[in-house]
Amino acid sequence: MQNEMMPNFLKKRAFLTPERPAVYFQDQVVTFEQLYERSYQVAGKLQGLGVQKDHYVAVLLKNDIDTVVILFALQLLGVRSVILNNRLSPTELTWQMTDSKVVSLILDDAFIEIKEIVSRQIPSLNTLTKTKIFSCVANVPNILEEISLSDICTIMYTSGTTGNPKGVIQTYGNHWWSAVGSALNLGYMDEDCWLCSVPLFHISGFSILMRCVIYGMPIVLHERFDEEKAIDDIQEKKVTIMSIVGTALTRIVEALQERRLPTHFRCMLLGGGPAPLPLLKACVEKDIPVFQTYGMTESSSQIVTLAPEYSLKKLGSAGKPLFPSQIQIVNEENCVAPAGVPGEIVIKGPNVTPGYLFRPEVSKEKFNNGWFHTGDIGYLDEAGFLYVLDRRSDLIISGGENIYPAELEAVLLSHPEVSEAGVTSAEHAVWVQVPIAFIVKREEANLSEEELEQYCHHHLAKYKVPKAFYFVQELPRNASKKLLRRTLREWVKGGRTDNENHLY
Numbered sequence: 001m002q003n004e005m006m007p008n009f010l011k012k013r014a015f016l017t018p019e020r021p022a023v024y025f026q027d028q029v030v031t032f033e034q035l036y037e038r039s040y041q042v043a044g045k046l047q048g049l050g051v052q053k054d055h056y057v058a059v060l061l062k063n064d065i066d067t068v069v070i071l072f073a074l075q076l077l078g079v080r081s082v083i084l085n086n087r088l089s090p091t092e093l094t095w096q097m098t099d100s101k102v103v104s105l106i107l108d109d110a111f112i113e114i115k116e117i118v119s120r121q122i123p124s125l126n127t128l129t130k131t132k133i134f135s136c137v138a139n140v141p142n143i144l145e146e147i148s149l150s151d152i153c154t155i156m157y158t159s160g161t162t163g164n165p166k167g168v169i170q171t172y173g174n175h176w177w178s179a180v181g182s183a184l185n186l187g188y189m190d191e192d193c194w195l196c197s198v199p200l201f202h203i204s205g206f207s208i209l210m211r212c213v214i215y216g217m218p219i220v221l222h223e224r225f226d227e228e229k230a231i232d233d234i235q236e237k238k239v240t241i242m243s244i245v246g247t248a249l250t251r252i253v254e255a256l257q258e259r260r261l262p263t264h265f266r267c268m269l270l271g272g273g274p275a276p277l278p279l280l281k282a283c284v285e286k287d288i289p290v291f292q293t294y295g296m297t298e299s300s301s302q303i304v305t306l307a308p309e310y311s312l313k314k315l316g317s318a319g320k321p322l323f324p325s326q327i328q329i330v331n332e333e334n335c336v337a338p339a340g341v342p343g344e345i346v347i348k349g350p351n352v353t354p355g356y357l358f359r360p361e362v363s364k365e366k367f368n369n370g371w372f373h374t375g376d377i378g379y380l381d382e383a384g385f386l387y388v389l390d391r392r393s394d395l396i397i398s399g400g401e402n403i404y405p406a407e408l409e410a411v412l413l414s415h416p417e418v419s420e421a422g423v424t425s426a427e428h429a430v431w432v433q434v435p436i437a438f439i440v441k442r443e444e445a446n447l448s449e450e451e452l453e454q455y456c457h458h459h460l461a462k463y464k465v466p467k468a469f470y471f472v473q474e475l476p477r478n479a480s481k482k483l484l485r486r487t488l489r490e491w492v493k494g495g496r497t498d499n500e501n502h503l504y
Contacts, residue, residue, distance in 0.1 A: 003148065003150070004148065004149045004150075004173070005146050005147070005148055005149075006146060006147055006149060006172070006176070007145070007146050007147075008075070008076060008143065008144050008145060008146060008147055009075065009147070009172070009210070009213045009214060010032075010035065010036050010039060010072045010075060010076065010213050011036060011076070011143070011145070013032050013036075013213045013214075013216055014032045014033050014035070014036035014037075016216060017032055017216045018031060018032055018033035018036075019031055019032075019033065020032055020216055020218065021218040022034075022035045022212060022213075022218060022219070023035065023065060023068055023212070023218065023219055023220075023221055024218060024219070024220045024221065024233075024237055025064060025065040025068075025220075025221045028065055030065060030068075032213075032216070035068070035069065035072065036072075038069045039069050039070075039072040039073040039075075039076055040073070040076060040141065040143065041138045042069050042070060042073035042133065042134070042138075043073040043074075043076045043077050043141040043143060044138035044139040044140055044141040045133050045134070045136050045137070045138045045139070046070075046073055046074070046077065046079075046106075046128075046133060046141075047077060047139050047141045047142065048136060048137065048138070048139040049104075049126070049128055049132070049133065049136065050103075050104065050126050051074075051077060051079060051103075051104055051126075051128075052077070052079070053077055053078035053079065053142070053144070054078060054079070054080065055079050055080065055102075055103045055104065056079075056080045056082055056100050056101055056102045056103060056155070057074060057079050057080070057081060057082065057102055057103060057104045057105070057106060058082045058084055058093075058096075058097050058100070058102040058104070058105040058106070059071065059074070059081050059082065059083050059084060059105075059106050059107075059201075060084045060086055060093065060105065060106070060107040060108065060111055060114065061086070061106065061107065061108050061130075061200070061201075062086060062108050062110065062223060063196075063197075063199060063200055063205070063221055063222065063223045063224065064221070064223060065221070066130055066134075067108075067200055068200075068209060068221065070106060070130075070133075071083075071200070071206075071209065072213075075144075075147075075153065076141065076143040076144060077141060077142070077143065077144070078144040078147070078151070080152045080153070080154070080155060081153070081154045081155065082096070082097070082100045082102050082154075082155040082157075082167065083154055083155065083156050083200075083201045083206065084096060084097075084157075084201060085157070085199070085201050085202075085461070086108075086111065086199075086201060087401075087461045087462065087463060088461045089457075089458065089459055089460055089461055090113075090114050090117040090118060090121075091458070091459050092165075092459070092460070092461065093114065093118060094117070094118050094121045094122065095164070095165070096157050096165060096167070097118065097122060097125070098121075098122060099164070099165075099167065099357075099358070100155055100157075100167050100357055100358075101358070102125070103125075103126060104125065104126040104127070104128060105118065105125055105126070105127045105128065106128050106130075106133065107127070107128070107129060107130075108129070108130055109129050109130055109131050112129070115127055115129065147172050148172070149171060149172050149173030149176060150171055150172075150173060150354075151171060151172055152169055152170070152171055153170055153171055153172045153174070153175055154170045154175075154206065155167040155168065155169060155170070155357050156168050156170065156201070156202075156203060156206075156297050158296070158297045158298070158402070164407075164410075165407070166356040166357070166359055166362060167356055167357030167358070167359075168297045168298050168353050168356060168357075169353050169354055169355055169356065169357055170203075170297075170300055170353060171353075171354060173350055174300040174350070174351050174352070174353060174354075175207065175210040175214075175300055175351075176210075176214065176350075177300075177324050177349065177350035177351040178207055178210070178299075178300040178301050178302075178351040179207070179210055179211045179214040179215065180214075180323075180324060181302075181303075181322030181323055181324045181325060181349075181351060182207075182211060182301070182302065182322065183211075183215065184322065184323040184324075185305050185322050185323065186241065186266070186267065186269075186291070186305075188215055188217075189240070189266075191238065191240060191264065192215070192217050192240045192241060192266070193217065193218045193219070193220060193237060193238055193239045193240050193241070194208050194211065194212070194217060194218075194219045194220070194239070194240070194241045194242070194243070195219070195220045195222070195230060195233060195234065195237075195239040195241070195242040195243075196208040196209070196219050196220065196221050196222065196243065197222035197224065197225040197226070197230060197242075197244075197248070198225070198243050198244070198245075198400070203295075203296075203297045203300060203301050204243050204271055204301060205243070207300060207301035208243060218237075220233050220237045220239055225248050225251075227248070227251040227252045227254075227255040228255060230242065230252060231252065231255060231256065231259075231261070234261055234262065234265055235261075235262055238262075238264055239265065240264060240265055240266040240267075241265075241266055241267055241268075241269060242265075242267075242268055242269065243269045243271065244268050244269065244270055244271075245270070245271060245272035245399065245400030246270065246272055246273065246275050246276070246279065246400075246432065247399050247400065247430060247431065247432060248400070249268055249270060249275070249279060249283070249290070250279055253279065253282045253283060253286065253288070256286060260286055260287060261286070261287070261288055265288075266289065267289040267290065267291050267308065268283070268288060268289065268290045268291065269291050269293060269302070269305075270290050270291060270292050270293060271293045271294075271295060271302065271400070272397055272400040272432075273388075273397055273432070275290065275292060275311075277312075277315060280311050280312060280315070281312070283311075284311075284312065289308040290308055290311055291305050291306060291307060291308060291319075292305070292306040292311065292317070292318055292319060293305045293306070293318060293319070294318030294319070294386060294388055296374065297353075298352060298353045298372060298374070299325075299347060299349075299351055299352050299353070299372075300351045300352070300353070301351075302322065303321060303322060303325045303327070303347055303349065303351065303352075304318045304319050304320060304321050304322070304325075304327060304386050305318070305319045305320070305322060306318055306319030306320075306385070307319065310385070314381075314385050316387055317381070317385040317386060317387050318378075318385075318386045318387070318388055319385060319386060320384055320385060320386070321347075321349070321386075322349075322351075324349050324350055324351060325347065325348065325349030325351060325352070326347065326348045326349060327345060327346065327347050327348075327380070327386060328345075328346050328348075328371065329341070329342070329343040329344070329345060329346075329378060329379055329380055330343050330344050330346055330371075331343045331344075334368060337379070339379070339380055339381055339382045340379055340380075340381060340382070341379055342377055342378065342379045342389055343377070343378075343379065344373060344374065344375065344376070344377060345374045345376045345377070345378045345386070345388070346368070346371040346372060346373050346374065347371070347372050347374060348370055348371050348372065352372050353372070355367070376388055377389045394406075394424075394485045396423075396424075396425040396433050396434075396435050397432060397433055398425075398428070398431045398432065398433050398434050398435070398463055399430070399431040399432065399463065401463050403435055403463070403464050405422075405423035405424065405435070405485060406423075407460075407464070408421075408423045408435060408437065408456075408460065408464060408466065409421045409422065409423050409483075411455075411456060411459045411460055412437060412439065412452070412456070414459075415447075415452065415455055416442075417441055417442050417445035417446075417447040418439055418440070418441065418442065418445075418447070418452075419440045419441060419442045419445075420439070420440035420474075420475050421437060421438070421439055421440070421475075422437070422438040422475045422476075422483050422485060422488050423435055423436065423437050423438075423466065423485075423488075424436055424438075424485050424488035424489045424491075424492060425489065425492075426467070426468070426492050428467075434466075434467040435464065435465075435466045435467065436466055436467060436468050436470070436488075436492055437452070437466035437468070437469045437470070438469075438470045438471075438472050438475060438488055438491075439452065439469055439470065439471050439472065440471075440472060440473065440474060440475060441471060447471075449468075449469040452466075452469050453465060453466075453469070475488075476488065
């Protein structure tokens with residue numbers, strides 16, 4: 001894969017099937033030829049504003065057609081896009097941009113307040129709003145006629161179980177083989193149309209964008225998830241596939257009531273953890289095929305998928321690896337575990353990241369003989385179906401968003417009146433899980449839950465802010481003084497909290 005060259009994805013697609021619809025957004029229909037022409041024009045504008053090949057350029061945008069155009073314009077120029085989560089706080093965004101050494105920031109005009117904060121923190125940053133980009137004169141851009149599959153296409157940040165977030169490198173080859181693996185798994189039909197209501201800044205959304213161009217398949221892009229709009233567009237735009245998380249699928253099932261999805265609809269591609277049995281049964285009753293999946297930013301979207309015929313028979317399983325990919329379960333000695341025996345999930349394949357941006361030591365640590373160590377715990381049954389037992393052991397998945405306790409603890413510990421902090425999850429009816437914090441205050445500190453909540457809102461995205469703060473005398477630790485988050489979870493499940501946010 002290292003030296004394999006291919007034509008520029010969008011330019012090739014526009015040449016092959018120029019008149020096919022590429023993107024439906026609100027009342028707009030953009031063909032592949034129009035998408036290329038618009039991306040070409042924007043590439044010229046960006047080049048005139050100082051954006052050049054091999055630059056790391058941060059992108060802070062919403063789900064809309066302009067975002068699609070900008071992302072492909074950057075690919076035409078050979079720019080390495082650092083795709084930022086627009087739900088993050090200015091502090092988090094500034095850290096990621098500093099870490100990735102971005103030269104420019106492209107952002108939606110709606111984020112103008114963030115622009116001012118970031119500009120103060122990184123004065124050298126070339127900050128470009130959409131209005132500035134689209135209003136300037138286009139130069140004739142120097143576009144990449146072909147790309148190497150080993151070239152960096154995108155960077156997406158993901159938090160580890162310890163330390164700061166890391167920039168996951170995603171090459172053109174990673175995205176290509178992810179799309180190929182998905183097609184070989186789900187099959188591809190000329191009538192296929194993919195509904196994308198998940199954020200384009202997530203690998204789940206961005207991978208749909210790449211499949212769109214690689215397959216020559218239209219996508220229906222939504223600004224955000226809305227169950228009635230999703231149901232309407234599945235019918236009217238003849239959508240065949242939709243990527244979704246469990247909470248959203250539940251809302252669709254409930255909104256349908258006595259209705260059914262049309263027969264042309266092929267499947268819900270479900271991520272974010274195993275679906276509960278009542279939801280799967282409800283989908284069976286409504287003839288909604290559900291493909292459960294397991295994947296991550298490091299695997300450029302799904303790497304294991306469960307076909308719908310096994311959804312009840314293999315309840316709780318994520319399925320089998322996609323055709324180009326492999327998985328194993330290894331024990332602490334890095335030996336392959338027997339069927340049914342839990343261990344760490346390790347993955348391998350051309351869709352797996354080559355490593356983390358500017359983190360050679362972490363990249364080396366995560367790989368062993370070509371196998372990427374996910375940190376997730378699971379097992380394979382006798383037939384090779386994967387069961388995920390613990391997502392990165394302490395990971396909290398709230399409404400499809402990944403939340404890492406270590407990141408929240410670092411923010412809490414930066415408060416001058418906090419001595420110790422431990423974060424775990426509590427069950428939630430809508431979001432499945434929400435973060436909960438246990439705090440040891442410094443001596444004579446006069447700290448309230450409200451103060452801590454405000455402090456977290458300043459430093460963290462809203463969805464990461466703990467939903468409750470419990471003040472305790474000490475945190476559970478082992479002999480090495482390592483925090484025992486499993487014990488924190490037991491405290492929450494055991495109801496060992498009173499109404500005054502203190503442990504019994």
